[in-house]
Amino acid sequence: MEPFVRIKGVAAPLPIDNVDTDAIIPSRETQSVARTGYGEKLFANWRYAPGTRDRNADFVLNQAPFDSACILVAARNFGCGSSREAAVWALSQFGIRCVIAESFGTIFRNNCVRNGLLPIIMPLATVELLLDQLQDQAQDPIISVDLDAQTIHGPDGAEYPFQIGALEREMLLNGADEIDLTLQKRHLIEAFRQQDRARRPWVYQDMPELARTMEKVR
Amino acid sequence: MQSGPISLVEKLWNAHKVADLGDDTALLHIDRLFLHERSGGRMLQGVASSGRPVYDPSMVIGTVDHIIDTDPGRTDRTKFPGGPEFIKQFRDGAAAAGVGVFDIDHPYQGIVHVIAPELGIAQPGMTLVCGDSHTCTMGGIGALAWGIGITQGEHVLSTQCLAVKKPRLMRVAFEGTLLPGVTAKDMILYLISQYGARGGEGAAIEFCGSAIRDLSCEARMTLCNMAVEFGAWTGVVAPDEKTIAFMRDRPFSPQQDYNQAAEAWWLTLHSDEGAVFDHDIRIDASAIAPQVTWGTSSEQSMGIGGTIPDPGGIIDPVAKASAEKALRYTGVVPGEPIAGLPIEAAFIGSCTNSRIEDLRAAAGILRGRHIAKGVKAICVPGSTPVKRQAEAEGLDRIFVESGFEWREAGCSLCFYAGGDSFGDARRVISSTNRNFENRQGVGVRSHLASPLTVAASAIAGHIADPRDYPVQ
Ligand code: SF4
Numbered sequence: 146m147e148p149f150v151r152i153k154g155v156a157a158p159l160p161i162d163n164v165d166t167d168a169i170i171p172s173r174e175t176q177s178v179a180r181t182g183y184g185e186k187l188f189a190n191w192r193y194a195p196g197t198r199d200r201n202a203d204f205v206l207n208q209a210p211f212d213s214a215c216i217l218v219a220a221r222n223f224g225c226g227s228s229r230e231a232a233v234w235a236l237s238q239f240g241i242r243c244v245i246a247e248s249f250g251t252i253f254r255n256n257c258v259r260n261g262l263l264p265i266i267m268p269l270a271t272v273e274l275l276l277d278q279l280q281d282q283a284q285d286p287i288i289s290v291d292l293d294a295q296t297i298h299g300p301d302g303a304e305y306p307f308q309i310g311a312l313e314r315e316m317l318l319n320g321a322d323e324i325d326l327t328l329q330k331r332h333l334i335e336a337f338r339q340q341d342r343a344r345r346p347w348v349y350q351d352m353p354e355l356a357r358t359m360e361k362v363r
Numbered sequence: 364m365q366s367g368p369i370s371l372v373e374k375l376w377n378a379h380k381v382a383d384l385g386d387d388t389a390l391l392h393i394d395r396l397f398l399h400e401r402s403g404g405r406m407l408q409g410v411a412s413s414g415r416p417v418y419d420p421s422m423v424i425g426t427v428d429h430i431i432d433t434d435p436g437r438t439d440r441t442k443f444p445g446g447p448e449f450i451k452q453f454r455d456g457a458a459a460a461g462v463g464v465f466d467i468d469h470p471y472q473g474i475v476h477v478i479a480p481e482l483g484i485a486q487p488g489m490t491l492v493c494g495d496s497h498t499c500t501m502g503g504i505g506a507l508a509w510g511i512g513i514t515q516g517e518h519v520l521s522t523q524c525l526a527v528k529k530p531r532l533m534r535v536a537f538e539g540t541l542l543p544g545v546t547a548k549d550m551i552l553y554l555i556s557q558y559g560a561r562g563g564e565g566a567a568i569e570f571c572g573s574a575i576r577d578l579s580c581e582a583r584m585t586l587c588n589m590a591v592e593f594g595a596w597t598g599v600v601a602p603d604e605k606t607i608a609f610m611r612d613r614p615f616s617p618q619q620d621y622n623q624a625a626e627a628w629w630l631t632l633h634s635d636e637g638a639v640f641d642h643d644i645r646i647d648a649s650a651i652a653p654q655v656t657w658g659t660s661s662e663q664s665m666g667i668g669g670t671i672p673d674p675g676g677i678i679d680p681v682a683k684a685s686a687e688k689a690l691r692y693t694g695v696v697p698g699e700p701i702a703g704l705p706i707e708a709a710f711i712g713s714c715t716n717s718r719i720e721d722l723r724a725a726a727g728i729l730r731g732r733h734i735a736k737g738v739k740a741i742c743v744p745g746s747t748p749v750k751r752q753a754e755a756e757g758l759d760r761i762f763v764e765s766g767f768e769w770r771e772a773g774c775s776l777c778f779y780a781g782g783d784s785f786g787d788a789r790r791v792i793s794s795t796n797r798n799f800e801n802r803q804g805v806g807v808r809s810h811l812a813s814p815l816t817v818a819a820s821a822i823a824g825h826i827a828d829p830r831d832y833p834v835q
Binding site: 160161162163165167168171172173175176177178180190195196220221222225226227228229230233248250251252255256259260273276310311312323324327328330331333334337338341345346347348349350351352353354355356 | 378380381382384385386387388390392394402404405408413415420421422423424443444445448449452461462463484486488489494495496509510511512513514515517518521522523524526528560561564565591592594595596614615617618621622624625628659660662680681682684685688778779780781797799800801802805806
């Protein structure tokens with residue numbers, strides 16, 4: 146996973162509540178088992194005229210300079226809905242590395258931090274201020290994000306601190322592989338399972354074995 | 364060790380804690396990983412290419428539900444373009460990893476969240492995860508269950524654990540008695556409409572109160588199914604005697620030697636008197652009317668007797684713009700009653716409302732009646748066992764005689780992926796859980812409601828109150 150330390154660049158405003166993962170990546174845009182090629186599919190229903198790849202000029206990511214955004218500022222409950230990780234892949238492959246919102250869908254947020262995409266939670270007042278500044282042509286829509294320092298700088302240069310869990314921060318800063326980290330605790334997992342098996346033996350019934358027995362009955 | 368009274372969710376948490384990772388995060392043991400053909404193949408493929416073994420294939424199981432067709436006589440060929448590739452990747456990956464799959468012709472095949480409790484694979488007190496956001500359905504029988512992405516699925520396959528940040532603890536008590544014609548679906552839509560689609564943000568919710576105790580296990584599953592639409596991490600109901608009766612004699616339930624010990628443990632899984640929650644909500648169950656959504660979020664729901672709200676009064680600019688966007692999409696007019704809005708299609712199915720009790724309830728309204736002319740109506744049982752049971756009871760004939768299509772089990776038109784569609788129909792009344800833009804088809808407007816309300820509306824040809832259609 147690509148580490149995230151700090152970035153600076155164009156931020157696109159998306160002042161809508163409850164942007165769901167069906168909007169971020171429609172189901173019909175995920176017809177291949179591949180993990181690549183999602184960038185052009187991002188927000189397909191909003192970005193293109195129905196059934197085509199003709200760009201809808203009204204949509205923010207089709208407008209310069211937002212078409213080269215690396216940050217997205219949304220509103221409440223961004224990424225609610227399904228667990229599809231392709232929503233995060235689509236944002237990343239478009240070039241978005243950070244989303245700032247008042248709140249996020251839980252599964253989406255979990256998927257972000259495991260794909261090197263930084264989800265930043267800010268109070269609604271700050272989010273709405275940033276949205277206003279990004280839509281105000283008088284200043285460049287540039288935001289800088291520093292995960293190490295846990296701050297962002299808005300288009301007007303003002304600094305805002307943000308909170309993120311220490312473990313998630315470490316994982317993003319180092320681009321760490323979570324599976325490797327967990328497997329270092331293999332002895333603890335095995336010890337837990339040994340005790341647990343004595344406590345809750347029914348949980349350790351072998352499902353394939355049960356299934357085979359049932360097949361015979363059938 | 365915690366001393367003093369603790370909540371149900373904390374008990375479940377403690378029973379699965381492998382290690383403390385700091386930062387309020389624990390490594391939790393995952394008792395069951397359920398895979399399906401939409402994301403399961405990618406998880407298995409990811410692990411295979413990492414060179415790591417699958418930690419414990421006996422705790423992993425799979426089904427095909429999302430992509431396969433639901434038309435009678437279905438095969439591996441799918442209306443969903445690219446479907447066969449997903450199915451093959453999943454089958455091959457599962458076979459190589461030694462993971463069992465309820466495949467297309469298996470008598471146990473069905474929607475993952477319907478078959479997991481029905482087969483006894485999900486059990487009270489278990490942790491269960493799946494690459495699908497409605498995994499929280501299993502909270503209805505007292506399991507701690509939640510949806511994950513592909514990367515976390517690979518983590519579970521490789522370690523049988525997940526690192527989880529301790530959620531906020533929320534208690535939602537539904538007290539009092541439901542009115543006739545009001546169901547668990549109406550309860551959860553009402554809750555979300557009152558507190559917003561992020562009202563339960565990140566929380567583990569315990570649903571309790573007299574109205575919850577009165578619900579069947581299946582209805583509790585309907586309620587917990589939509590905890591994710593409330594923004595929650597998961598929802599759960601403490602197991603009780605009903606749960607124990609529900610779990611008995613299911614194919615994967617604890618076998619004879621363990622049965623008593625399991626049931627004894629399940630009955631300890633409840634919040635202690637005096638347990639502390641971060642947030643408490645109390646709902647008067649008798650105040651709930653049959654619900655129907657008017658917008659593109661489940662929070663945009665209201666009682667069937669209501670009128671479409673006017674966004675003009677909303678002060679917050681983003682909230683106002685969002686409501687106006689929803690109105691534009693759904694094409695409804697502020698001030699007009701929602702009842703009477705003409706519909707072109709009706710759908711009964713999905714992991715929210717496709718269990719046998721749902722089909723019985725809808726059939727009660729449909730019996731002896733016919734759907735309105737021009738309405739395309741489809742019923743998709745949640746699982747092959749549900750379908751067989753319904754056929755044994757003659758429910759399939761009631762659906763067909765009333766004008767509904769009767770399908771094979773699967774997710775079907777709960778979501779549109781480029782294949783199966785409602786044809787020209789633009790306005791659909793649906794027993795599913797998501798009314799997002801384009802969710803059930805490009806430009807399709809979905810109105811979420813209970814199976815009763817869907818059945819009544821299909822007969823009327825417009826959104827209708829199920830209480831106007833008494834069982835004949
Ligand atoms: S029925 Fe719909 S919501 Fe449920 S698992 Fe299938 S696609 Fe998801």
